Amino acid sequence: MKNSIIQKYNVPGPRYTSYPTVPYWNEEAFTGLHWKDTLLHAFDESNSREGISLYIHLPFCESMCTFCGCNKRITKRHDVEEVYIKAVLKEWMLYCELLPQKPRIKELHLGGGTPTFFSPKNLEILITGILKDADKAPEYEFSFEGHPNNTTRSHLQTLYNLGFRRVSFGVQDYDPTVQKAINRQQSFHNVAKVTLWAKEIGYTSISHDLVFGLPFQTIENITDTIEKTKSLDPDRISFYSYAHVPWIKGNGQRGFDESNLPKDNEKRMLYEKGKQLLSEKGFHEIGMDHFALKSDSMYTAFTSGKLHRNFMGYSASKTQLMVGLGVSSISDSWYSFAQNEKTLEDYYKRLDSNELPVFRGHLLTDEDLLIRKHILNLMCQFKTSWEEETDYFDELPDVLLNLTEMERDELLVLGKNNIIVTEKGKPFVRNICMAFDLRLKRKAPQTKLFSMTV
The missing domain is CATH 1.10.10.920 (Arc Repressor Mutant, subunit A)
Known part of the structure; x- marks a missing residue:
C-alpha cells in the first residue's frame, strides 16, 4: 500500500463502538429518568425474544501497562475484591428491582482492568449472585478476559463450571524490549500454559489479543509473535492497532517516547505482515482488527450478516439491551446510552444512596x-x-x-x-x-x- 495513501488517511478518528461517539453525547438533555424509561422499553421489546447482555467492569490491576487506555485502579491489595463485588451485586439488584420480570442473559462478559485479579472464589460469588436473579437465555455466551500471568487453572475451571466457554488472553507482543516498554512482561510459557489449560477444560472459543504499532515493534517482532500465537491454535485473534492517547488523564501512556513508535506506513506494514501470516494459517478477517477460524462463531456471524458491534467490541450475536455494571461501565438500551461514575469513590457513594450510579448519557434521535x-x-x-x-x-x-x-x-x-x-x-x-x-x-x-x- 503506497505511503501517500497511508499518510492521506491517517487522521484522528473514532473506533465506532457506538454512534454517537461519547464526546458527542448530548448530556444536558439526558436524565436518569430517561435512562430508566428507555431501559424498560428495550427490556419489554427484547427480553423474551433474545435476552439481554451484561458487561461487568472489573477495574483492578496489580501493575500499569503503558499501552492501556482503559479505566483501571492499580493496587496489590486484594481486600478490595469483596467490597467491589458487593457493590456490583447491589447495582444489579437495583436493576432487577426496576425490571418487570426476570431477565434472561444472552451474553455476559467480564472485562477490565484485570478480571483474573479477582480470586476464583470471589468470581464465583459474583457470577452466582448475578444468576440468582436471572435466567440463562438459550445459546447464551459467557466470556472473560484473562491475564496470562495470573490466570490459574482454578480460574478457568471455576468459570467453566458457571457456564463460561470463551476466554481471551492479552498477549500484545512477545519481544522483551517491547514488553519492557509497555510494562507487560509475560513469557510465551505462561500464555501456552493457560491456553492449553483452557483447551483441556473444554473452552470452545479461545482468543489471543495482539497489538501492532507498539514502541520498538518491528516486522521481525510481529512475525515471531504471530508464529508463536499460531502454534497454540487459538480460535480467534484480535489484532488491534495501538491507540496512542496520552492526553487522557490517568491512562499511563507516558512510559516511552513517541519517537519509539512506528509511524504511518511502517505501522501499516506491521498489520499487513500480520494479516498475511494469519491468512496463511486459515484465519479470516472479521470486521476491523479481528480474525477467526471458520469453525468459530464469529466467522459464522460475519458470513451470515449477524455480526454486531457495541461497547464491548464485536459480538457474534446482538441483543437490543446491554447493561453495564461496575465503575465507568456503559449501558445501551438502543434508544439511549448511560455511563456509570468513573471513580470508585463516586461509584460506591451513589450505591450507598441506593441510586443507579449513572452520571451521564445520551438519548438517541x-x-x-x-x-x-x-x-x-x-x-x-x-x-x-x-x-x-x-x-x-x-x-x-x-x-x-x-x-x-x-x-x-x-x-x-x-x-x-x-x-x-x-x-x-x-x-x-x-x-x-x-x-x-x-x-x-x-x-x-x-x-x-x-x-x-x-
Whole structure:
C-alpha cells in the first residue's frame, strides 16, 4: 500500500463502538429518568425474544501497562475484591428491582482492568449472585478476559463450571524490549500454559489479543509473535492497532517516547505482515482488527450478516439491551446510552444512596439511529445500502460526495444505492464511517479526542 495513501488517511478518528461517539453525547438533555424509561422499553421489546447482555467492569490491576487506555485502579491489595463485588451485586439488584420480570442473559462478559485479579472464589460469588436473579437465555455466551500471568487453572475451571466457554488472553507482543516498554512482561510459557489449560477444560472459543504499532515493534517482532500465537491454535485473534492517547488523564501512556513508535506506513506494514501470516494459517478477517477460524462463531456471524458491534467490541450475536455494571461501565438500551461514575469513590457513594450510579448519557434521535445503522453495517459487514426509503437521509448526497475521493483511491465502490468497502479499503473503514458521522462533521473537535485511524 503506497505511503501517500497511508499518510492521506491517517487522521484522528473514532473506533465506532457506538454512534454517537461519547464526546458527542448530548448530556444536558439526558436524565436518569430517561435512562430508566428507555431501559424498560428495550427490556419489554427484547427480553423474551433474545435476552439481554451484561458487561461487568472489573477495574483492578496489580501493575500499569503503558499501552492501556482503559479505566483501571492499580493496587496489590486484594481486600478490595469483596467490597467491589458487593457493590456490583447491589447495582444489579437495583436493576432487577426496576425490571418487570426476570431477565434472561444472552451474553455476559467480564472485562477490565484485570478480571483474573479477582480470586476464583470471589468470581464465583459474583457470577452466582448475578444468576440468582436471572435466567440463562438459550445459546447464551459467557466470556472473560484473562491475564496470562495470573490466570490459574482454578480460574478457568471455576468459570467453566458457571457456564463460561470463551476466554481471551492479552498477549500484545512477545519481544522483551517491547514488553519492557509497555510494562507487560509475560513469557510465551505462561500464555501456552493457560491456553492449553483452557483447551483441556473444554473452552470452545479461545482468543489471543495482539497489538501492532507498539514502541520498538518491528516486522521481525510481529512475525515471531504471530508464529508463536499460531502454534497454540487459538480460535480467534484480535489484532488491534495501538491507540496512542496520552492526553487522557490517568491512562499511563507516558512510559516511552513517541519517537519509539512506528509511524504511518511502517505501522501499516506491521498489520499487513500480520494479516498475511494469519491468512496463511486459515484465519479470516472479521470486521476491523479481528480474525477467526471458520469453525468459530464469529466467522459464522460475519458470513451470515449477524455480526454486531457495541461497547464491548464485536459480538457474534446482538441483543437490543446491554447493561453495564461496575465503575465507568456503559449501558445501551438502543434508544439511549448511560455511563456509570468513573471513580470508585463516586461509584460506591451513589450505591450507598441506593441510586443507579449513572452520571451521564445520551438519548438517541431518529437521525442518530439511522446513522448508527449505516455505521454498524460498514463496521460489521463492510457495506451498507439505502435501497429502502427509510434508510435514506437528507445529507446522504453530501456524504457520497465526500466519499468520491476514497472511491478514486479504490477504497470503496459507490453503487446506485449502496457502498461496498474493497479489500484495499478495509484498513480505512473508520475513515469511511467518519463520512457518515454527521455530529462529527457539524462540530469538528478543537482538541485531541481520538486516536489515529491507521
